Amino acid sequence: MAKLSQADLTELNRNFEERTPEELLRWATEMFGTRVAAISAMQMAGSVLCHIISRQKLALPVLFVDTGVNFQETLDTRDRIAAEYGVEVRTLVPSMSMEEQTRELGVLYLTPDGQERCCHLRKTLPLARTKGQFDCLVSSLRRAEGGKRDNVPILSVDPPMNSLRLNPLANLKDDEMDAYIATHNVIINPLHYQGYSTIGCNRCTTPVLPNEPKRAGRWRHLGPWAMYCGINATDVDGGISPSIDLSQEVVDRILGRSTDFTI
């Protein structure tokens, strides 16, 4: 095995800043073959990602974590995307239903510590069970979301998943995303048109006022200390250091040492 750190990705990230989302997705599928998957929570940017995957005819699965307390609109969006875009959506579920978890551990999401545990059980762990299957996970984080995503790298290491994270939409601005959605009539979670700027579980998500930050509707009942669920390593302080371990051959390919394939 060989170590790959965030610092090792500096030059590649510099190059990637000039690339389109389509080029970056093609790079990922060429580079990793069956060992790349996308992740989508069926929010707006995730829908755009799924549309690009479909339009480019890319054969990568889309992982969706069904926490058991998603909005029905989110599940319907997932089903429409799978049916109409022909992408393979793999639904990952927690080991306990919300009812079982509540019977055993109480209503966790009402306190900051409980929220962390609940998100870990219902979001992070279902994804973590896929660890080892993928060398690269494609997410739809964008810098325009603000907050901790202000400077999200296009390519980062994800130590908990021991994989790379690719964010091909990192540079996509709000007006560019709106234009893409309008041009291609992208399937959008209808809650976005009902005041929800971001969408998570139905227990912990509310609409936001026009003058509020985009993520103000997430864990509103807990105050400003709970802004992210932790499923994305780049949202977690210290989450993209120090390194991941991949085979020497894969590391050489990523860094362009053993192939002239580049974009």
Ligand code: SF4
């Ligand atoms: S968002 Fe709320 S309900 Fe969903 S996993 Fe996290 S704490 Fe639990």
